[in-house]
Amino acid sequence: MMSNTRLFYLFQLQLKHQASEAEKAELMNLLGDPENEEEAKELLGEAWKDFEPSTAVFTPVKSKQLLENIFQAGRTEEELPVHQPKRWLAIVAAAAVLLLISAVALFYYSNYSDQENLAGQPAEMAGTTAIHDVEPGGNKAVLTLADGTRIALDEVSNGKIANQSGISITKAADGQLSYTIKEGQDQQNETSQINTISTPKGGKYQINLPDGSKVWLNAASSLKFPTRFSEEERKVELKGEAYFEISKQHSRSGRQPFKVITLADNGRSQEVEVLGTHFNINAYGNENAMRTTLLEGSVRVTNLSSKASGLLTPGQQAILKNDRIKIATADLEEVMAWKKGNFLFNNLKLTDIMKQLERWYNVEVDYAHIPDTRYHGFISKDVTLSQVLDMLELTGSLKFKIEPAPDGKGKKIEIE
Incomplete structure (x- = not known):
């Protein structure tokens, strides 16, 4: 690709956010010139490669598809008669160049007639009034101990916040809650107690359970769990959405299963049984189905009403709807976007x-x-x-x- 052209120079200025308004206008005109189409596509492709790693969301295949959607968004045979200049890149420029370079967002829209448009630009260029704006959510949760004590985790200081029956509860600086069994503690004589961690709307939180398993709670969710798991099984109750990374545990009788019971307000309920695996459960009461998605290992999902069950392999999703379980291929990028902050x-x-x-x-x-x-x-x-x-x-x-x-x-x- 030629690097001494005016288009290349202006494009680099835009990448560095150093282009003046006049230079931006000139860049748009050059990008819209059909004679510059190939060079413009190369420049956009290179910019996309630089942009892509920071998103940590798209696979190479999805990234390529998304870039093609950008290139195709403004050009159709019906819209570009032979006798008219192909100024499709003007749309690409406005929606992709200024957008990708700013790394704010990417949106393209489609309705039921399968028409697609590209939309997206830095927020300061957009027009919705922000008089009553709302800030994004963050690490917010309430821990309810067995005795009813409520601890607002976003308000307490880091460090040890409670002790329960030989279990030390600690809050870390990065917004994690950890349950640790004290060394030398005689576990046989200790009683397990039930705790609940709840995130409000606008909240999220990570908790490390006593067995070493990790759970990430999405907004408006709660997890009820014992401070000490039994020898036979490990069981928790979930409302809302959470991502689990379950540690493998063994008891005297063999491997110790981990079970997640999900009870939605609409009466829908299921049990997910695992041994050691990574999975996500979306069980909000206002959604039309419960969705359990497996990333690693294996899980069995059981409808607690009909007792119907299904075994998942990585990349699959169990959809519980109307007392039926359907197993389908999951879009892992979409499922995991919330945990990655997107x-x-x-x-x-x-x-x-x-x-x-x-x-x-x-x-x-x-x-x-x-x-x-x-x-x-x-x-x-x-x-x-x-x-x-x-x-x-x-x-x-x-x-x-x-x-x-x-x-x-x-x-x-x-x-x-």
Whole structure:
């Protein structure tokens, strides 16, 4: 690729955020010139390679597909008659160059007629009012001990916060809660007690259980667990969503299974049994199904109502809906996006997107006028609510407002 062209020079300025308004306008014109199409595609491809590692979300295959979607977003045979210049890169420039370089987000939109547009730009360029903006969530949780004592983990100092029956409970600086069995403690004479860790809307937290297993809780979720597991099995109860990395344990009778019971408010319930594995469970009461996704090892998912069960292998997902379990191939990138601090939507309905925003930003949503619109997109969960809504607005079909909630105690998203 030639590196002494005007296009290359202006593109590098934009990469460094040093381009003036006049130089940006010139860059857009050069990118829109059909004679520069090949060079522009090379420049965009190289920029995407630099951008991709920082996302830590896309596989090489998905990354390539996403870049192709960018290149194809503005060009169709119907829109580009032979006698007209092909200025498709003007769309790519506005939506990809300024966006990728800023590493803020990437959105492209599709409706049921399979029309697709590309939308996305730095938040400061977008138009949703931020008067009532909402900051992103963070490490927030409440630990409830067996005696009813409630400890707000985001408010207490780091270090040891409690002792229970030979178990030391410690909060680390990076937002982790650890249960550690004290050395030399006679475990036979100690009684197990039940604790619960709960994240509010706008919260997340990691807990290290006494057996060495690790659990990451998503927003509006809770995990009930014993301070000491029995010899026969290890059992916890989950509401909401969590990612598990289970340590392998052995008892006198052999390997000690780990069971997760999920009880949703809508009456849906299941049991996930594992030995040593990595998996994610989404069991929110307002979702239309429970989803258990396996990343490593093996798990058995059982519907506690019908007793129907299914065995998962890595890359599969068990979907519990209407008392039936369906096993399907999982989109691991989408499933794990929340744990990596991102929103990732693959052909997701706006209603389902709003549910995620409700939980992460602790807001209400007016669902009265939500169309059956689907989105493909990626954005960090570290941005404000208005920045996410600005990205959605760039599709041009909807407008969002953040208003005070009717009770005056929070915020509400209204859709126009």
